[in-house]
Amino acid sequence: MRLDKFLKVSRLIKRRTLAKEVADQGRITVNGKKAKASSVVKEGDELAIRFGQKLVTARVDMLKDSVKKDEAGNMFTILKEEKLDKVEPEFIDDED
Template structure:
């Protein structure tokens, strides 16, 4: 199954076009490799998705072409969720 379709059907990302944009920006990895929206995923693949200041790591548990809202939680398992440290801009002191 295509990555963008899985993200939409599983409701990890609400719209397929948004899933494609996130993938095209290089914010998704599959098993440690940067993934395109067209990347094929399979059961037990590990996805790492960066949402702003948060990184979510999930494992693919089930692939379905269509899923009801109640079934989507069975499609993946959240392995970890971590907040990224906000990096403060570094100013160079020209007078030093």
């Protein structure tokens, strides 16, 4: 499943266009590698998403094309949430 679609369906990010923008800004990694919106995610993958001054790490537990709002939380597990004091270097370099 595409990363942007997973983020929307799981409700980690509410809108797919916003998920695409966040990925295009280099603020998402999948298994430690910078990810694009079109990157494919699988069950067991680890996502790190930077929301402003917060870094959220989540594991993909389930992939479904659509789920009810109350079941969306079952698609992932939050592994950790960190408050960032400054911008992490891995999120600002432009190398692939």
